[in-house]
Amino acid sequence: ETGVTQSPTHLIKTRGQQVTLRCSSQSGHNTVSWYQQALGQGPQFIFQYYREEENGRGNFPPRFSGLQFPNYSSELNVNALELDDSALYLCASSALGSGTSGWNEQFFGPGTRLTVL
Amino acid sequence: QKEVEQDPGPLSVPEGAIVSLNCTYSNSAFQYFMWYRQYSRKGPELLMYTYSSGNKEDGRFTAQVDKSSKYISLFIRDSQPSDSATYLCAMKGGGFKTIFGAGTRLFVKA
Numbered sequence: 001e002t003g004v005t006q007s008p009t010h011l012i013k014t015r016g017q018q019v020t021l022r023c024s025s026q027s028g029h030n031t032v033s034w035y036q037q038a039l040g041q042g043p044q045f046i047f048q049y050y051r052e053e054e055n056g057r058g059n060f061p062p063r064f065s066g067l068q069f070p071n072y073s074s075e076l077n078v079n080a081l082e083l084d085d086s087a088l089y090l091c092a093s094s095a096l097g098s099g100t101s102g103w104n105e106q107f108f109g110p111g112t113r114l115t116v117l
Numbered sequence: 118q119k120e121v122e123q124d125p126g127p128l129s130v131p132e133g134a135i136v137s138l139n140c141t142y143s144n145s146a147f148q149y150f151m152w153y154r155q156y157s158r159k160g161p162e163l164l165m166y167t168y169s170s171g172n173k174e175d176g177r178f179t180a181q182v183d184k185s186s187k188y189i190s191l192f193i194r195d196s197q198p199s200d201s202a203t204y205l206c207a208m209k210g211g212g213f214k215t216i217f218g219a220g221t222r223l224f225v226k227a
Binding site: 035 | 121123125149158159160161162163166168205207212213214215216217218219220
């Protein structure tokens with residue numbers, strides 16, 4: 001069974017550019033959540049995708065957007081990059097039954113380290 | 118005030134010590150309480166989760182939840198150098214959103 005994978009591992013961009021980060025979910029998982037983890041902080045929830053639809057969103061502006069594909073892999077897109085977007089971006093997959101409620105274990109990927117200069 | 122407060126440390130202990138890690142929270146709607154371990158340059162991995170109040174034990178790890186005080190703890194017995202990592206508490210209600218603490222960096226010295 002393959003775990004959650006993310007690409008690229010590291011990325012350097014300049015302010016104002018756009019970036020796309022990719023995540024392959026664990027086999028059998030239909031839900032992907034994205035988190036931003038700034039240095040010395042815990043992960044902050046960006047949004048979740050369930051069966052190709054955005055299922056919920058944290059306090060992030062619209063320039064953070066995402067997609068989920070039929071194979072349940074996912075992309076995170078960030079437009080108009082700002083210096084404060086420098087962080088570790090984590091993807092987590094899980095298997096939801098009804099879509100939102102109850103307990104479901106999330107499995108995290110290793111993350112993509114984004115640096116904005 | 119943050120929904121979840123966690124002392125970032127660092128916490129340094131000798132090998133074999135009992136480690137106590139704690140978080141407080143403000144949202145009484147939280148039902149699931151988790152502890153994750155994160156090694157450097159890795160994603161978080163789930164150590165334990167508890168539903169509602171009570172204790173849960175798994176090997177050297179014990180998780181406690183006191184909903185009346187809005188306080189959760191993780192105890193590590195017989196700590197090992199391999200336990201050196203950042204420990205994140207996390208919580209969720211019945212919905213989709215998980216809220217993490219800032220993480221406590223733990224160093225176990227051989």
